[in-house]
Amino acid sequence: MNSMVKGGILLVIALMAATYFMAGDAFTLGDDYINDLTMLGAVAIIGITVFVSLKYINQIKNDTATGELASENWDGIGEYTNPVPMGWAIIFIGTIVWMMWYLFVGYPTNQFSQIGQYNEEVNEYNTKFQNKWDNIDEGQMAKMGQSVFFLQCAPCHGAEADGMDGKAQDLTARMSKEQILDVIKNGSNKLGYSMGAMPPGMASGEGAEKIATWISTGMKGDAPAEFGACSSCHGPDGKGMNGMAANLSGYDNTLLSKVLEHGKKGSIGTMPSFKGRLNKTQVTAVSAYLQSIQGE
Amino acid sequence: MFHWLEQRPFFFAVMLFLTIAFAGFIEIVPDFAKASQPTVGTKPHTVLELAGRQVYIKDSCNACHSQLIRPFKSETDRYGMYSLSGEYAYDRPFLWGSKRTGPDLHRVGNYRTTDWHENHMMAPAEVVPGSIMPKYPHMFTNTADIATAYANANTQKSLFGVPYDKEGMPKLGSWEDAKAQALKDAKKVAADMKNQSVKDKVAKGKVPEIVALIAYLNSLK
Numbered sequence: 395m396n397s398m399v400k401g402g403i404l405l406v407i408a409l410m411a412a413t414y415f416m417a418g419d420a421f422t423l424g425d426d427y428i429n430d431l432t433m434l435g436a437v438a439i440i441g442i443t444v445f446v447s448l449k450y451i452n453q454i455k456n457d458t459a460t461g462e463l464a465s466e467n468w469d470g471i472g473e474y475t476n477p478v479p480m481g482w483a484i485i486f487i488g489t490i491v492w493m494m495w496y497l498f499v500g501y502p503t504n505q506f507s508q509i510g511q512y513n514e515e516v517n518e519y520n521t522k523f524q525n526k527w528d529n530i531d532e533g534q535m536a537k538m539g540q541s542v543f544f545l546q547c548a549p550c551h552g553a554e555a556d557g558m559d560g561k562a563q564d565l566t567a568r569m570s571k572e573q574i575l576d577v578i579k580n581g582s583n584k585l586g587y588s589m590g591a592m593p594p595g596m597a598s599g600e601g602a603e604k605i606a607t608w609i610s611t612g613m614k615g616d617a618p619a620e621f622g623a624c625s626s627c628h629g630p631d632g633k634g635m636n637g638m639a640a641n642l643s644g645y646d647n648t649l650l651s652k653v654l655e656h657g658k659k660g661s662i663g664t665m666p667s668f669k670g671r672l673n674k675t676q677v678t679a680v681s682a683y684l685q686s687i688q689g690e
Numbered sequence: 691m692f693h694w695l696e697q698r699p700f701f702f703a704v705m706l707f708l709t710i711a712f713a714g715f716i717e718i719v720p721d722f723a724k725a726s727q728p729t730v731g732t733k734p735h736t737v738l739e740l741a742g743r744q745v746y747i748k749d750s751c752n753a754c755h756s757q758l759i760r761p762f763k764s765e766t767d768r769y770g771m772y773s774l775s776g777e778y779a780y781d782r783p784f785l786w787g788s789k790r791t792g793p794d795l796h797r798v799g800n801y802r803t804t805d806w807h808e809n810h811m812m813a814p815a816e817v818v819p820g821s822i823m824p825k826y827p828h829m830f831t832n833t834a835d836i837a838t839a840y841a842n843a844n845t846q847k848s849l850f851g852v853p854y855d856k857e858g859m860p861k862l863g864s865w866e867d868a869k870a871q872a873l874k875d876a877k878k879v880a881a882d883m884k885n886q887s888v889k890d891k892v893a894k895g896k897v898p899e900i901v902a903l904i905a906y907l908n909s910l911k
Contacts, residue, residue: 466697473696475728512761512772519763545768549818561809561817608755645875663881671770 402448409440462555510589511517520673527675532682541660542676546548556688563662566687574606582640585652589627596623609642644688650681663669691850728779734843734852735780738872738879738897741839742906744898746785749826756787757796757910770797780852792823799911804882807904812885826900828891830888841867876901879908887906 413436421428428431478486530538544553550562553574557564564570569577579602583591597605601620607617613632621632624642629635632642634649641649654677657667672680695702735743744753759765761772773796778784802810806817813832816825826838843862846852854862862868873892879901886899 416721468694468699478691479750508761512763512766515763516766549802553819558817561805575888666801666803668801671767 398452399450399608402444402642406440406444409444410437413440480649508557523673523675530675530679534684535679536686537683539679539681539686542672542680543683546671547680550665551688557662557685562665563660565645565684569610571606571610573661574600574609577604578602584656585640585649586656587634587637587639587652589635592627592639613643645681645684647678647681650684654680709863718869723776726779727776729774729776732779733859734846734854735906736871736875737839737843737862737868738834738875738902739838739906739909740842741836741872742836742899742902742904743785744839745829745834745903746906749829750858751784751795752787754787754789754791754823755793755795757784757794758786759794759796765794775813780846782846782850785889795880795907795910797911801907802907803910804879804883806905807907808883808885808900811900811903822878829900829903830885830898832899833891834897834899836897836902837865839866839872839896842869870895875905876904879905 422430423433424613429511458475461476464470464475467473527534527538543551543555547555547565551565552562557567577592578597579594581594581596595622601618601623604618605620607663608621609632615664617630617632624632627635627639628642629639632648634641637648642650651674653665654672655667656669658665738794757773759769759773766772777796778786810817810881811826813825814821817847840862843852845864847854853859853868861871863871873895876892876897879887880889883904885900888900891898892901
């Protein structure tokens with residue numbers, strides 16, 4: 395038995411002692427077979443490590459190389475001419491061929507993509523939305539409208555829909571007298587009704603005052619004679635003749651979808667277009683909600 | 691077989707590096723080059739918008755607001771179409787931000803307007819109940835730095851080849867031209883505002899910070 399093997403055995407014993415010293419009190423042998431297996435693994439690792447190292451240290455110390463040296467050397471360090479084994483060479487070439495195939499033919503292009511996942515998510519949601527709300531009743535409609543309103547409309551119109559002291563349109567009422575006078579004076583042409591643009595100056599002075607007062611107080615009683623200028627488009631009842639022109643008496647679905655699509659510029663300020671942000675059911679829901687809070 | 695290569699260690703090392711780097715090169719560079727191209731319709735900021743951008747940076751808006759919409763339905767419902775890297779091609783520096791204390795602003799120009807911003811910057815909590823955003827009344831009195839914004843745009847044009855003065859792109863021209871154009875843009879914004887002192891200032895040829903900032907925010911689409 396040479397001194398290296400003795401040293402190796404000594405090292406193994408030392409390492410095992412150290413292991414026992416560090417972790418030995420954590421278990422007793424035979425207590426739990428998982429712990430036993432772990433300890434057995436530790437012993438195996440120590441043994442294998444020490445003896446594999448010993449083997450190579452021994453080889454470095456005692457081995458002598460044989461073979462034919464290649465012609466070049468680096469500061470006296472040479473290299474043997476070892477031809478590549480045939481099996482290895484075939485695998486090497488084969489790998490290159492496979493790489494070319496994988497790169498140009500076999501590469502999996504139909505794999506995960508971030509945008510693909512996003513599109514799937516949207517489609518899944520839309521299908522679910524449609525299935526769930528296909529036969530929506532009126533109460534649910536107003537409820538949905540309220541939640542859409544809170545997210546999309548409340549930042550400007552306020553949670554109470556009152557326009558927050560004139561910062562935006564007060565949606566609990568249709569139009570104030572000032573707004574009506576402003577529209578009569580300046581016209582309106584943004585909403586894309588089939589009746590076309592409303593020209594400025596359809597009425598003026600006292601006539602405009604009368605119209606504005608009548609509409610803003612809820613269109614009660616007989617219309618003033620001056621309203622004749624309005625009724626040719628907005629209808630004698632001011633309801634917009636079934637969507638041909640804007641409804642002056644309330645927020646119907648047509649009015650709301652036109653405003654959401656085109657935005658609105660009035661005496662208060664500008665409302666941006668919400669085109670594409672709400673689907674049809676949601677628009678109907680918001681108008682149902684607005685109708686449910688009128689006059690509050 | 692490879693002794694001719696192994697006899698030249700430096701040359702060998704260089705070739706080895708190139709061989710290994712090649713894989714990374716063909717995977718990263720084409721995609722990166724494609725993604726960093728400006729998307730169709732992306733335009734450089736006008737001088738007034740750049741001045742507003744400086745205000746945005748100066749008052750650290752990007753500490754609480756991001757400018758990056760991720761491709762999730764919950765985000766695109768609230769903020770609009772997800773962001774593409776080409777949209778930031780003319781942003782120097784980009785203002786993606788890393789924390790959303792407030793909402794994302796990358797497309798705020800689509801769903802907020804001048805009058806809303808005016809009310810909101812003066813007193814955020816009055817417009818959005820419960821908002822913790824501080825008030826920014828000083829923006830209504832401070833004057834925006836149009837000269838620096840022009841210098842900024844000019845540097846980007848000459849150094850980075852940002853296409854100012856090209857067809858269909860914002861005009862830069864000389865300092866006098868740019869100043870006049872910025873004032874013209876400012877007047878358009880001020881026309882939609884209610885604050886009389888801001889309107890008076892713009893009429894006198896001065897641009898308050900709020901006007902520049904609103905011009906910038908409205909341009910985020």
